[in-house]
Amino acid sequence: MSAPAKQSINTDTIIRLFRAVVVLGIIMTLGWWVWQNTQPEATHPFKLGLDLAGGSHLLYEADTSGVDPQDVPELMAVLRDVIERRINVFGVSEPIVQVEQSSFVTDTPIERLVVELPGVTDVSQAIEEIGRTPLLEFKLLDEEILAEQEALLSLNSLQSASGSVANIDNVRVNGEPVTERSPFVDTGLTGRYLEGAALEFAGQATGQLANEPIISVRFTPDGGQLFAQITRDNVGKQLGIFLDGELISAPNINEPIVGGQAVISGGFTPDEARALAQNLNFGALPVPISLVSTQTVGASLGAEVLGKGIQAGAWGLGLIMLFMVVWYRVPGLLAGLSLSAYVIMMLTLFQYIPVTLTAAGLAGFVLSMGMAVDANVLVFERMKEEFRNGLSSRAAAHAGFTRAWSAIRDGNITSLLSAIILFWFGTSVVKGFALVFGIGVILSMVSALIVTRTLLMSLPEVRDHSSRGAWLFGTGIKK
Amino acid sequence: MFAITYRIIFLYIAAGLVVVSGLLIGTLGLPFGIDFTGGSLTEVAYPTTMPAQSEVEAIVSAQVSAGFSVRVATDEAGRPAYMIRTPDLSDEARASLTDALTALADDSEITRFTTIGPVIGQELRDKAVWAIGGVVLIIILYVAFAFAGIGTPVSSWTYGGITIVVLAHDVLIPTALMSVLGYTMGAEIDVLFVMALLAILGYSVNDTIVVFDRVREKLVANRTEHKTSVTEVGGLVRETVTYTLHRPYDELVGEAVQETLARSINTSLTTSLALMALYFVGGSVTQTFALILLAGVLAGTYSSICIASPLLVAYAKWRNHA
Numbered sequence: 001m002s003a004p005a006k007q008s009i010n011t012d013t014i015i016r017l018f019r020a021v022v023v024l025g026i027i028m029t030l031g032w033w034v035w036q037n038t039q040p041e042a043t044h045p046f047k048l049g050l051d052l053a054g055g056s057h058l059l060y061e062a063d064t065s066g067v068d069p070q071d072v073p074e075l076m077a078v079l080r081d082v083i084e085r086r087i088n089v090f091g092v093s094e095p096i097v098q099v100e101q102s103s104f105v106t107d108t109p110i111e112r113l114v115v116e117l118p119g120v121t122d123v124s125q126a127i128e129e130i131g132r133t134p135l136l137e138f139k140l141l142d143e144e145i146l147a148e149q150e151a152l153l154s155l156n157s158l159q160s161a162s163g164s165v166a167n168i169d170n171v172r173v174n175g176e177p178v179t180e181r182s183p184f185v186d187t188g189l190t191g192r193y194l195e196g197a198a199l200e201f202a203g204q205a206t207g208q209l210a211n212e213p214i215i216s217v218r219f220t221p222d223g224g225q226l227f228a229q230i231t232r233d234n235v236g237k238q239l240g241i242f243l244d245g246e247l248i249s250a251p252n253i254n255e256p257i258v259g260g261q262a263v264i265s266g267g268f269t270p271d272e273a274r275a276l277a278q279n280l281n282f283g284a285l286p287v288p289i290s291l292v293s294t295q296t297v298g299a300s301l302g303a304e305v306l307g308k309g310i311q312a313g314a315w316g317l318g319l320i321m322l323f324m325v326v327w328y329r330v331p332g333l334l335a336g337l338s339l340s341a342y343v344i345m346m347l348t349l350f351q352y353i354p355v356t357l358t359a360a361g362l363a364g365f366v367l368s369m370g371m372a373v374d375a376n377v378l379v380f381e382r383m384k385e386e387f388r389n390g391l392s393s394r395a396a397a398h399a400g401f402t403r404a405w406s407a408i409r410d411g412n413i414t415s416l417l418s419a420i421i422l423f424w425f426g427t428s429v430v431k432g433f434a435l436v437f438g439i440g441v442i443l444s445m446v447s448a449l450i451v452t453r454t455l456l457m458s459l460p461e462v463r464d465h466s467s468r469g470a471w472l473f474g475t476g477i478k479k
Numbered sequence: 480m481f482a483i484t485y486r487i488i489f490l491y492i493a494a495g496l497v498v499v500s501g502l503l504i505g506t507l508g509l510p511f512g513i514d515f516t517g518g519s520l521t522e523v524a525y526p527t528t529m530p531a532q533s534e535v536e537a538i539v540s541a542q543v544s545a546g547f548s549v550r551v552a553t554d555e556a557g558r559p560a561y562m563i564r565t566p567d568l569s570d571e572a573r574a575s576l577t578d579a580l581t582a583l584a585d586d587s588e589i590t591r592f593t594t595i596g597p598v599i600g601q602e603l604r605d606k607a608v609w610a611i612g613g614v615v616l617i618i619i620l621y622v623a624f625a626f627a628g629i630g631t632p633v634s635s636w637t638y639g640g641i642t643i644v645v646l647a648h649d650v651l652i653p654t655a656l657m658s659v660l661g662y663t664m665g666a667e668i669d670v671l672f673v674m675a676l677l678a679i680l681g682y683s684v685n686d687t688i689v690v691f692d693r694v695r696e697k698l699v700a701n702r703t704e705h706k707t708s709v710t711e712v713g714g715l716v717r718e719t720v721t722y723t724l725h726r727p728y729d730e731l732v733g734e735a736v737q738e739t740l741a742r743s744i745n746t747s748l749t750t751s752l753a754l755m756a757l758y759f760v761g762g763s764v765t766q767t768f769a770l771i772l773l774a775g776v777l778a779g780t781y782s783s784i785c786i787a788s789p790l791l792v793a794y795a796k797w798r799n800h801a
Contacts (some may be wrong), residue, residue, distance in 0.1 A: 052766070110598075123592065124574045182637050220737065291570070292596035301590045304555040305762040316753035323749060338730035360671055363757055364767040367678060367772060371685075372755030374746045378689065381742045407692040410625050411685035414618055418681045421613040437681075 020458035023451055027341045034347045044351040049358035049432075052306040056126060060289040062111040065285060066186055075286045076111050080190050082114060082285055085277030086130055092117045111291060123296045135285045136191035136217075138262075139184035140230070141238035141250060146183040161173025184240045187230050192286035197277040199270075201264075213273035214265040224260025232256035275401070309362035316366045317343060320373060328380050328399040330472040331397075334455040335376040335448075342372045342440075342447040348437055356432060365431050368440035374411075375448030378404040385474075393462040393473050401453055408445065415441045480733030484791030493786045496778075497648055500655035509654070510661025514669045515604045517597035519568045522552065522590045523580045524560040530583040535561050538579045550665060554590045555762060567596060590636040605674045614677060618684050619643050622691075629695055632728050632795045641790050642687050645782045649683040652677055652778040653771045660767060671768045672761045679775030682750070686743060686783035693735035694791070701725045736788045747780035 050057050062079060064072050074100040084097045096116035101109050103351045120126050129413070197217045219227055231253050238251040241264050268276065279394055321336035328335060346365065350357060383400030391399060419438030423431055462469045482489060513520050536549050542564045550564040563581075568576065568799070573594070581587045623639035653675065660666035702722040709717050752771060760771035 293599050294594045296592040299591040301555045305764055308762035312757045315760045319752040320749045359764045363768050366753050366757045366771035370750030373749050377742050377745045407689045410688045410692055414621055414684045415681045416615045418614045422610055
């Protein structure tokens with residue numbers, strides 16, 4: 001062998017070794033990061049779902065039927081803020097309040113509110129606190145409908161007075177039965193325009209004897225304008241004040257009210273009035289909500305599930321590595337390293353995206369480890385054939401990667417497509433699983449095609465399958 | 480290759496498995512859980528003194544008139560507990576139920592409480608159906624596309640179609656297992672089960688594609704291309720490509736199966752190892768999930784070796800005769 005040739009082989013070997021060292025270095029750095037972030041006060045800790053951390057998950061449905069669809073997103077944002085304020089009052093660490101929409105498989109989009117309360121396992125109190133928040137609405141009395149209804153009533157009383165059994169009950173105006181229509185019409189003025197509420201006693205302002213407790217409410221500038229406009233346009237009409245859908249009072253509008261102040265009176269006891277003012281201050285809901293599902297997991301249960309999940313992951317990783325080393329020997333060992341790299345890369349992403357880890361997500365992750373070595377197995381089987389056919393270990397590895405590529409590509413693309421569809425259709429739990437699954441598919445390819453490949457290429461070359469050391473590149477129990 | 484030589488036997492076994500699975504699902508029914516039907520589930524642990532089941536039932540029946548079940552269980556920490564399933568509870572009913580249950584013993588603890596409204600259940604069911612349907616559709620399209628131009632003797636759509644037949648087999652068997660688990664152990668179909676099915680879909684296709692990919696490679700290496708150009712009226716030149724195989728199709732398919740056999744078995748082994756770790760070491764929440772997936776992976780391995788390729792050969796032979 002001539003000197004320059006030897007020289008080039010040496011530089012080549014150095015480059016290969018250098019690449020392997022770089023890859024190993026990156027993985028070890030990532031591993032160190034992951035470990036750092038499991039320490040207390042880490043900057044990017046794992047985000048545990050409620051089923052692992054313990055806590056309550058509440059799902060509310062918002063009734064947006066009476067709202068202009070254009071205003072819905074804004075109203076939901078207001079609702080979210082209001083609920084969050086209320087939750088903060090009773091001191092839950094890191095609550096999550098999210099607006100969620102039912103997917104397009106349902107006929108009409110339903111607006112939902114997801115409330116997650118880590119550490120809260122007595123859900124009754126939480127539900128009560130959230131549910132107690134009143135819904136405040138101002139509605140105008142439509143005298144036409146009222147007149148129609150009254151006319152119908154008097155007609156019916158005349159009928160019964162005259163001894164007739166027949167009752168007129170199906171009178172329709174514009175296709176709607178008169179009796180089922182509320183005579184009160186939405187004005188668009190609701191609790192969302194409220195800035196504050198205070199308990200007062202009627203007569204206080206005018207210096208008279210304070211007797212009846214009332215609540216004076218102050219509107220936001222927008223709300224004040226709206227209120228002024230409503231009162232200006234409807235002088236002489238009745239304005240109904242509704243609390244949680246119930247009419248509390250319906251004062252007459254005597255004159256336009258500017259200045260953004262209004263008074264609610266409705267025969268409250270002082271305690272009731274105080275509670276109401278407080279609730280209004282903490283936020284009147286812009287739209288009514290109802291609880292549709294709850295889930296509570298005890299803290300000890302969550303910790304147990306988490307511990308067992310981690311243990312299962314460790315066992316899975318160990319068993320797979322053991323199998324790979326026993327079956328594929330040196331390449332198997334590298335596949336084991338590459339699998340560890342896969343695990344570390346996944347964990348890094350979990351911390352930095354961050355992906356909320358759930359029991360289902362953990363299970364999916366453990367499953368994905370088993371499938372992540374598949375690309376390695378495909379390559380090694382191909383490599384083994386080429387090696388047997390007389391190629392050197394390195395050439396066989398090259399051929400293995402090249403020829404296994406189409407199978408790896410096709411298999412992974414279908415997996416990736418399924419992950420995308422899952423993400424698209426799924427509920428939040430399924431979305432989490434789909435995300436982990438999809439990222440797993442990509443990273444398993446990265447780990448096989450980059451990590452395993454780089455490490456494999458840095459190994460000393462074995463000339464052919466009859467050389468010394470060939471056993472290291474064989475498979476199975478036989479030589 | 481044994482799978483091709485004895486393909487009739489293997490296909491009959493598969494058909495038998497599918498029929499038995501179908502019968503099991505048909506007779507035992509599918510145990511849909513509250514994720515899909517709506518309802519409430521309460522798990523209450525009694526670490527020291529376990530009250531009698533009749534006591535608990537009396538408490539539950541005070542709130543719910545019918546349609547509830549009380550089952551002895553153990554919580555995640557291995558403590559004795561009752562698992563109570565009821566229809567969707569109102570807030571007041573839930574509060575009085577939990578109060579009464581925890582009053583039975585000093586150290587009792589509500590370890591799990593879930594309520595799912597019927598609307599959510601319905602929506603989840605619709606979503607599951609859409610997701611599975613969507614995945615199946617994408618898969619058949621992709622396989623037909625990826626294997627387009629594979630030509631003689633069967634078209635790429637056949638490969639796509641067979642992938643779907645194999646999928647049906649791989650999904651039916653774990654579903655039947657779910658029926659049996661529901662019947663014998665009271666296991667329930669939840670969101671995790673749907674995820675397991677979707678993971679099985681992905682695994683099964685992947686497995687089948689690897690074999691088909693090798694078939695494609697064999698076909699390309701063992702054929703001669705014939706191009707014929709026909710000049711049509713109007714001067715349009717249409718080119719058609721036909722292939723002649725140098726070796727019999729069934730022989731090539733057999734070799735493809737043979738050469739991917741080790742890979743199929745090894746990948747199913749590593750995946751099974753992970754799943755067994757999950758089943759034996761992991762929490763009880765994901766135990767059924769692991770078992771269902773294990774059944775799916777084994778079914779998927781069987782089908783990719785003993786169904787997919789034998790079906791290819793059987794179909795090619797049938798078409799040549801027809």
